[in-house]
Amino acid sequence: MEELKAIKGYYRPIQPTVKVDNGDIVYREVRPGKDVENLIYCYWQLTAVKPLEKPFIYRVVSDGCIDIFFNHHQLDENYIMGFCRKYTEFQIGKEFNYVGIRFLPAAFPLLFGLDAKRLSNQSQELKAVLPKFSKWIETNLSTDDSLDNVTFQIDNMLAEIIQNKDFEIDGRFFNSLKLIFQNKGLLDTEKDLMMGLSPRQLRRVFDFYIGTTPKAFSNVVRFQYILNAKPSTQSLKENKLYLDVGFFDQAHFIKNFKTFYGVTPSKAFQ
Known part of the structure; x- marks a missing residue:
């Protein structure tokens, strides 16, 4: 895993289009646990503190990463977004609480053995790509969980996958x-x-x-x-x-x- 450790040392894929706290919308990043830190850049949360006057349009800039994200209010709404050649905009409503996993470049295909090309320039339902992971989010997380508790549980789940994975490094x-x-x-x-x-x-x-x-x-x-x-x-x-x-x-x-x-x-x- 030294190769992935080197990536983490060189690359910081940031999403700057939402200020940390503008009063109505809060964007927060949490660093992953030690067992998964060479695969995940961060966990993130985008939430409306109170109902907005109009639907919010969230702009995602190109960062070279693959993200898994889900609606923390409705856990069966979970998605994956691949590499994007240009920025993408989502209208996400007046009330929202999204949590995501930003994988470092190359980490997602290495971990799950899936071709990143089939994910590129789009977002799609996670169940179409990783049905077991999608189901795990629905059944193991709770809408009442704090972000720290959510990330702790995902850390442990991914750490178990890593422990049982025989990585083939090119x-x-x-x-x-x-x-x-x-x-x-x-x-x-x-x-x-x-x-x-x-x-x-x-x-x-x-x-x-x-x-x-x-x-x-x-x-x-x-x-x-x-x-x-x-x-x-x-x-x-x-x-x-x-x-x-x-x-x-x-x-x-x-x-x-x-x-x-x-x-x-x-x-x-x-």
């Missing part, structure tokens, strides 16, 4: 993944990722473990690097961070950023 793929993270997504995937795999083989393993091509994933890593830098609108103009990650002009950067975030950098960082 070192060539994980070395390629590590190189993408080390270079903040700025590299020529056709030339720089020669790890004993042909370009076709590389695309195949990335499709399975990530759900997209090495180039598309690298673009998301580059985008997430910018988010993690937490630039202000002013610093973006003065320091031109986008030049450091391979954009030759501001117009190209803004167009690319809007694809992954849904709004322009000036609006995102205002």
Whole structure:
């Protein structure tokens, strides 16, 4: 599992479109337990403190991860969302309490042996993908559970799967993944990722473990690097961070950023 530990050290997939607490809506992240920390970046909760005046539209930015999430008020409403090439918006109503599991890149296919490509660019009911996991959420969790108790139970369930799992690690793929993270997504995937795999083989393993091509994933890593830098609108103009990650002009950067975030950098960082 050292390969996954390295991923955790290099990559921080964040979702910044909801402030931690804006009064009516609370977004919270909880770190996983030690037994699962190399597979899961975080557990998260998005909840309305009180009924809203109008339905809330939740924007999910591209982060390279696979998420399982469920309605804590109605546990049979559980879903999975794969890698997304662009931002996604959900209208989730006036009252909601969603809890999710954000798996680190490659962790979900490694743990469950499922092809990430079949999950890409969509959300679908979890029972269509992992019926036993879906049923476990319905029968083992309670709508009265606190978030800490929910995450504790999921920790234990996933830790048991890990303990009984014989992981088959493709070192060539994980070395390629590590190189993408080390270079903040700025590299020529056709030339720089020669790890004993042909370009076709590389695309195949990335499709399975990530759900997209090495180039598309690298673009998301580059985008997430910018988010993690937490630039202000002013610093973006003065320091031109986008030049450091391979954009030759501001117009190209803004167009690319809007694809992954849904709004322009000036609006995102205002």
